[in-house]
Amino acid sequence: MAGYRIGRRELLAGAATAALLPGALAAQGNKTGVDASTWTPDYINKLAGTAEYDTAAECAKVVPLDYKGRLTYWYWGVNQASTEIERKMEADFFAAFAKTYPNIELVKQNLDYNAMLDKLRTASIGKSAPMVARLPILWGSEFAAKGQLMAFGPNDVGYSEDEFWPGALKSVTWKGKRYGVPTNNETMAFIWNAALFKEAGLDPDKAPATWEDVVAYSKQIKEKTGKNGYGMVARVNAGNTPFRFMPQLWAFGGGALDEAEASPTYSKIMLNSPGAKAALQASYDMYVRDKSVPVSALTNTQTENQDPFIAGQLAMMISHPSEYALMIERARKATGADKQVADNVVANMRYGLIPRGPARRAVVFGGSNAHVFNPNIVEGGMDLQAVKAFVAFMTGPEWSIKLAWNISNPGNVRGFRTKWMRERLDTIRFLDVSTSMLPNGIPFPVLPQSAEIMNIIVPNMLQNTLTRKMTPDQAAENAAKELKALINDL
Amino acid sequence: MVRHRADYLYVAPAILVMGLVIAYPVWFTFYLSVFSTPPNLALEDKIFVGLDNYGRILGADSVREASLNTLVWTVASTGFAFVLGFGAALALNRPFRGRGLLRGTLLVPYVISAVAAAYVWRWLLHSDLGVISALAMASGLRSTPFNFLDNTDTVLASLIMVNVWKEFPFVMIMMLAGLQTVPDQLLRAAQVDGAGPWQRFWHITVPHLGNVSLVTILLLLAANFNGFTIPWVMTGGGPAGASEIWITQIYQLAFGRIRFGLASAYSVILFAVMMTMGYFYVRALVGKDRPS
Amino acid sequence: MAEVRLENVRKGYGEALAVDDLSLTIADGEFVALVGPSGCGKTTTLNMIAGLLELDGGEISIDGRRVNDLDPKDRDIAMVFQNYALYPNKSVRKNLAFPLQMRGMARGEIARRVDEAARMLDIGHLLERRPRELSGGQQQRVALGRALVREPKVFLMDEPLSNLDAKLRVQMRSELKRFHQDLKATIVYVTHDQLEAMTMADRMAVMHGGKLQQYDTPERVYAHPANAFVASFVGSPAMNLIPARLTETGIAGDGWQLALPPALLARARQAGSAGVLLGVRHGAIGLLPAATPGAVEARVLTVEPTGDITFLNLRLGESALVASAAPDRHFTPGQPLWLEFDMARLHLFDAASELAL
Structure with a gap:
């Protein structure tokens, strides 16, 4: 089956994580x-x-x-x-x-x-x-x-x-x-455009293995092809944002609270942990230092990434399993010169596991x-x-x-x-x-304040960092303070 | 005295509807504003906290930032829309070929849906794929796209620009109506007296339009202070709160963070500001009829 | 002061001509009234002299200088409007000063002229008030003052008295006349009221349908109207115009005939008129109780005593007439009367062209 080729090693690593469940x-x-x-x-x-x-x-x-x-x-x-x-x-x-x-x-x-x-x-x-x-x-x-x-x-x-x-x-x-009783579960995956990878000198069939690779790949793609690398999403009040940033946050060992732990208590704050700060730094590197992600990430939702992706202007992003079907739909609707580009992208679309970080491989459940x-x-x-x-x-x-x-x-x-x-x-x-x-799925903290944490506090932290209003450290500490106030309000 | 009783009966249905739809919710907002409603409690279990909510809002840093944004947003939008609309009205005041068509075209921003307009402008100003940037780059003016909305320095100005575009036709219509009432003979007298176009404008037209201008500006101030659609749809208050204004904060507080008590207190503060503006509006309207 | 000359002035709106080939000259220091019914083109003419309207043809010159292309402010004219057109937000003093400020005059000179005008028009005590605090007559004087301070070559007045009540109008008429005499100003005065024109003007220009009908002193216009329109427009009650046909000895109507002086008859014959209009004012008709040679029989329709004079509506054949009599005479409706016309004050007009014969 053309399209995926995940190394045995990565699979076993994933399975090992599962074994820890x-x-x-x-x-x-x-x-x-x-x-x-x-x-x-x-x-x-x-x-x-x-x-x-x-x-x-x-x-x-x-x-x-x-x-x-x-x-x-x-x-x-x-x-x-x-x-x-x-x-x-x-x-x-x-x-x-x-x-x-x-x-x-x-x-x-x-x-x-x-x-x-x-x-x-x-x-x-x-x-x-x-x-x-x-x-x-x-x-x-x-x-x-x-x-x-x-x-x-x-x-x-x-x-x-x-x-x-x-x-x-x-x-x-x-x-x-x-x-309640669970009815269905899904997790996101990582998609990329193999043709763009190849053009940038990267192995077209291998997803970036770690988040550090994502930063490096993004930079290389931008430098070699002029197109944006990673489809970052950082809009406030948008559900897409935590679904993409939390896997990164967890992979580095951070989190909002201790939801990534085996038996979470949801009372320990991890937004200002070293892992969280490292995750923020990675986003900062991509957006500010390397400028390898769309400038509009601050106001984009995932919808605004789909068009660039199908037009071959964006190389990789975290995506829902249904995105493939969606891309096919869009390619079908494209006309003229756009259609050929779109068809090309669909033919070169690959799915892989979400990259791993120093602490774990994680995805939102x-x-x-x-x-x-x-x-x-x-x-x-x-x-x-x-x-x-x-x-x-x-x-x-x-x-x-x-x-x-x-x-x-x-x-x-x-x-x-x-x-x-x-x-x-x-x-x-x-x-x-x-x-x-x-x-590898980790659910968001099971608290009534979860929506506020995921849709407001975490994206705000990201935006404070990316607009350079605060340094990654300051943004993390600020968010942790806000989270503490929120929890204590209970 | 008997004659007036029927009047009350005629007004009763309207008052009833207003009572249900406006008076009760307003009262309930005031009521909720002295309670704390954390998301983990049902509404009936809310906790009485007196004026605590007001204190928290008036002391919050984010509210201070949003207040500054709100002031800039309101005053700048109103000012520019007024100047632009007034200019358009002056230009359209005398007949010329195609005037009717131009007048209709200029009305378009005002009549189209705010949400649709906001979305279109969001794409026009997009930091990577916006048409405006694409045109500038294609014609060699720039090598990278304009960053209108994704940086904290220019986002508010960009939103103000969209807002002005949307509402200047309203000013244009109001001022056009006012201009029709400037007495022709007065302008002719001034012309004979040697006043040039600018002097006629300044000595006759402007004083005559004083009342219409005041009413228009007050209406604009009130509408802009509450202007929710454009900031919310285009940037959601971001990035990093740079386009956050009172009304978007209230919305987020109520429906994002589900803090109805805090949001109610915030709303009451907004309400107080609006009522003050409303008072001046009514005074300006009524002032016209006062005997000299 | 200066002469105003109009040569072949023309102004059209679409198909219609508001002013059709108008030529007249207003002498230096003359008070000329442009008079006629609504829509005759008098206000349009005034606006063209002022420079508020562009000409479509012809020339206008003021004091020998062609002014067709000049702005109003460069023509050295001043205008007084029907609605006074005072600046509502300015005090009377500021209203008077405004035209001088627009000229960039020195402050001292402005003050001098304003005070002078105020003194002349007796509005010195009103200088600090706003226009809306003044009565109609006071506002009119301020409007005059605003024109006066300019010390213009020509004053243009557009029905300035129309907004005043009858009593005030009479008073202002004489004030304006005095104004004219004191200043020896050239005044072009537009009015629809022929009485105003008659009492105030040195000469009056009667206009109708955009064309100049007659331009002469009021006395001559009254006594020798150039056509039937002027004849019926000037004078109140209007001159009687009775249709008739020419006969051997004079004219005849339906059931009546009248002998005419040979000179008058000859003129009519010479012009080759088929039908004529007999013009005679009410005061030129003698009323005789019994038949007399040379008199025509008429019947009384109604009697209108006014105190000073009694007007009678009569029927002569198919035509109606108005005649007048001393207040002490008594008449009854239906009564026959014999009319004797004063031959010296008879007018004949060609029935087709309406021109005087």
Whole structure:
């Protein structure tokens, strides 16, 4: 398969990190049939298509299939930009649920991503929340902290906790109790333009191995080709920024709090640790010293990197697994001379692991969880059985993989064994690479202040550094001070 | 006396709607402003802190920086928009061929959506791929692109430029209307008296336009003080807070950091400033009708 | 003071001509009224003399100098407007001083002239007030003063009395006349009121449809109108114009005939007129109670006693007439009367061209 070639050494290093993961996944393998300690593209390939599961039968163990009830469900679903297959999967899902539980009335609401959080906050305050909602991984802790979620975990729908990633379970835990079930998880990967690498005198098929390499490569690309190297994103109040900077921060040994540790307490501040300062220095070197990244990084979101990339003006960036499909889409829409350039870029696009740092290789653990709201704020009262039936259905191996088809991966690891994983591996390019970062995933701190830390404090620290308003040291200390004030406010 | 009772009935629906949509939220904002609402607590568990929030805001460094930005943003936008709009009105005051078309064209910035305009300008001024930079480089004026938005020195000026572009047609329309009311005979008398165009402008047109100008400037000041769309869409208040103004800070405080109590206090302060401006506006309007 | 000469002046707006080939000369020190109904072109003419409007044809010269291309401020004229056009934000003193300041005159000289004008127009006690604090008459005097301080060659006045009430108007008329006499100023005065023109002007130029109808002293315009328009415009009540046809001995209308003096008849014959208009003012009609040779029979329609004089509306054949009589005579509507015309004060106009015969 042209497109990836990751050295054995790097894979083993990645796997070694995975082996350090605590919890059931690494050790057991038998109950789920999945062993995360050898999570390589090869292993992923071998795993696919080795098991079949009967969704209806599994759900029936939790709630009888003839149960009569009502369910309200809010989610962030397909929209105008969604692909055909996403639409099909979503439609199939609701049809299948109706077939499996014909007597449960499902009242659903598909909300726009940008509007959903505010709507839910408002609904919670106004006691008109739905029974179940599927939320991006960062959002749940806020509601849990306010007591607006009901204690609910995999065990409540008949699944063992071994079936889910430790990082995913971290993200549904508040003060030691579970408040949700992971539906899907994804991690980002590193993409680059092999043609530009070659033009700059770099090995076109090798991703930069470390973050220091990223800085060096970026400089070389800029000097030799005149094009920008690394697609830095540093806009404040934009979700893309922490997803790109945190892996860098963690790789150097830093962090916001101690979220990268095996058992985080979320009370130790690491923004001014030596690792964090080193990470800032790397960004400073790229932006200020070498000028090898777009000047507009300070106001760019990832969207503003896509056009330069497809036009061959940007060499490498951290990217979502779906970016490849997106690039193909854009190349298809290009016209005239642009089309040839775009097609060229797509042909030269490569996926690799996110670079490693002195401390570790890290990536943001992303995904979504299914949360159940506290009955006292649910509109019209709670139907717990209907909720259980639905969540069991949605987070089983079959639908957790189908609903994550294009852009994510099943939250339930048994999904990797289904025949659909085989189908995905055959049709989605680079899927094996982008899934192989899962063991390196670190979720953002599971605190209600997480949004503020990730969207405001961390990007501000980055901007203070890059505009030279403060030195990297000063920016880090300043951010740490702000974070301390924030935590103490609790 | 009896006759007025029906009047109250006619106004009642409007007052009711205003009460719901304006009065209640305003009151609730005042109410929230004396509470602390940390993100880990539900709203009903908020903590009473008295005037603590106000103290924190008035003492915060970032607020001090934003205040300076807000002042520059408001005054500069208003000033330049007024001068440009007034100039356009003067130029369009006398008929010439194509005047109607030009007047319509000049109105375009004012009528198009602020969000759309902000996005377009963001791309025009883009530090790597902006059209303006591309043209300058293609014609040999520069070798590297202009950095309008990604540096702390020029970002506020760039935003002000976009803002002025957006709102000068409003001034143009107001002043054009005012110019129509300058008595023709007065201008002719001045012409006969030997006043040249500039002198006629200064001695007759300007004094006559005093009231319209005052009203226009006050309206602009109020609109600009609250001007959210352009800074938010173009730079989000960055880089490093260089384009942060009161209203963007309030928004971020309320919906980014979810500190409703603090944001409410901040809003109350903004409200007080706005009401002061509103007072002067009403006084200027009413002053016109005062008997001499 | 100076002479103003207009030669073949023309001004058009689109298709129509507002002023059509106007030529006249205003002598040095003369008070000339441009008079006519609305839209006759008098204000347009005044604005062209002032330099506020461009000519489309012809020449204007002031004091022998061609001024077509000169700005108003370089023509050495001063203008008084219908609405006074005083600067509302300036005090009276500043209003008076303004034109001199625009000329860059020395402060001392300005003060001298302002005080002089104020004294002459009796507005010295109003110098510190604003225009809106003055009455109509006072504002008009300030407007005059503003023109006066310029010591211009020509004063141009555009219906300056139209905004005043009747009583004030009469008073201001005589003041303006005195103004003219004291200064021996050349004044071009536009008005639609023929009475104003008659009482104040040395000569009046009657205009209609952009054309000059007649330019002469008020007495002569009154007594010898050049055409039917002037005849009916000047004098109030208007001159009677009765359509008639020429006969062997004179003229005849519908059911009446009148013998004319041979000289008058000859003139009419010579001009080859088919029909004529008989022009006779109300005061030239004698009213006889009984038929008399040379008199025509008419019937009384209405009687309008005004105290000083009684006006009668009469019917003569198909035409209506206005006649007047002493206040002590009594008439009743429907009563027949025999009209005797004063032959010395008869006018004949060609019915087609309306020119005097």
